[in-house]
Amino acid sequence: xxxxxxxPRKGRSLEDWTPxxxxxxxxxxxxxxxxxxxxxxxxxxxxxxxxxxxxxxxxRDTKLAPIEHRITTGLGALANKVRNGAITHPEFKDRGTDVxxxxxxxxxxxxxEQAAEEEDVPVDLTAxxxxxxxxxxxxxxxxxxxxxxxxxxxxxITAEEPEMGDEGGDEGDEEEGDxxxxxxxxxxxxxxxxxxxxxxxxxxxxYLATSIAAGGDDSQQYVIRHTDMSGxxxxxxxxxxxxxxxxxxLPGIPxxxxxxxxxxxxxxxRCHLEVVDDIGDAEMGVPGDGVDFPGAAEAFAASLDFxx
Ligand SMILES: [Zn+2]
Ligand SMILES: [Zn+2]
Numbered sequence: 001x002x003x004x005x006x007x008p009r010k011g012r013s014l015e016d017w018t019p020x021x022x023x024x025x026x027x028x029x030x031x032x033x034x035x036x037x038x039x040x041x042x043x044x045x046x047x048x049x050x051x052x053x054x055x056x057x058x059x060r061d062t063k064l065a066p067i068e069h070r071i072t073t074g075l076g077a078l079a080n081k082v083r084n085g086a087i088t089h090p091e092f093k094d095r096g097t098d099v100x101x102x103x104x105x106x107x108x109x110x111x112x113e114q115a116a117e118e119e120d121v122p123v124d125l126t127a128x129x130x131x132x133x134x135x136x137x138x139x140x141x142x143x144x145x146x147x148x149x150x151x152x153x154x155x156x157i158t159a160e161e162p163e164m165g166d167e168g169g170d171e172g173d174e175e176e177g178d179x180x181x182x183x184x185x186x187x188x189x190x191x192x193x194x195x196x197x198x199x200x201x202x203x204x205x206x207y208l209a210t211s212i213a214a215g216g217d218d219s220q221q222y223v224i225r226h227t228d229m230s231g232x233x234x235x236x237x238x239x240x241x242x243x244x245x246x247x248x249x250l251p252g253i254p255x256x257x258x259x260x261x262x263x264x265x266x267x268x269x270r271c272h273l274e275v276v277d278d279i280g281d282a283e284m285g286v287p288g289d290g291v292d293f294p295g296a297a298e299a300f301a302a303s304l305d306f307x308x
Pocket of ligand 1: 233234235236237238262263264265269270
């Protein structure tokens, strides 16, 4: 969408303009703005940034789909093994944690690689590079934060064992699920899919840490939050779309922290972050808790010193 010929010009009607590269939702947004009498230049700038956000989102989806799939199916397979007694509960916890750690590590590396590619700097993410080690440590910390939920999964598997359906087990404790109509199997699958979506926060963490580390300390860097309009964003994400933050004020990383933390959709957040030196016309967003990546810049710089 870089060629000016693709934008409507003054005095030409919209119909003359073919929206070749526009996602339908972006096209709807643009025509709605123009119909409502918005300044065409502003409306096009807005549409252009919406296209960029959508493309970035699709790129992330493509990279994360196989990773999410491995987490989801990996945990599902382990749940089956618990059900038929092939593995014990502690083994489920250990192996489930390994599945998660691997997926989160892969997601984080994918984000780091994309940032390095955009910043046009080399990045060494192998286990014996300083930065590869730093990324692994971060992935491990994120995994540990999730591990306790695997205990909850085990409890649910144990609860479903009598196979009596919802009516059968009137033993008092079973009421917690708020009368969910879906079977335990369905709700477990949904939970495994949410574990798969942990790769999103991992990706954005790797992306942000690497973008900042690659930018060096020479200038103040800002982080602009973007949402993908085609993803039906929640009010939190919509409100923060296009707003600028510093690392000290950024209200969390997309997908991280659970439901309602940075997004009502929790790990399914379809927002991403952009690191810039200059915020242009962007407004500063309402400050949040900020993010911190201790040791990332040093590890990144050290991993660039090849041949030492
Ligand atoms: Zn959201
Ligand atoms: Zn979001």
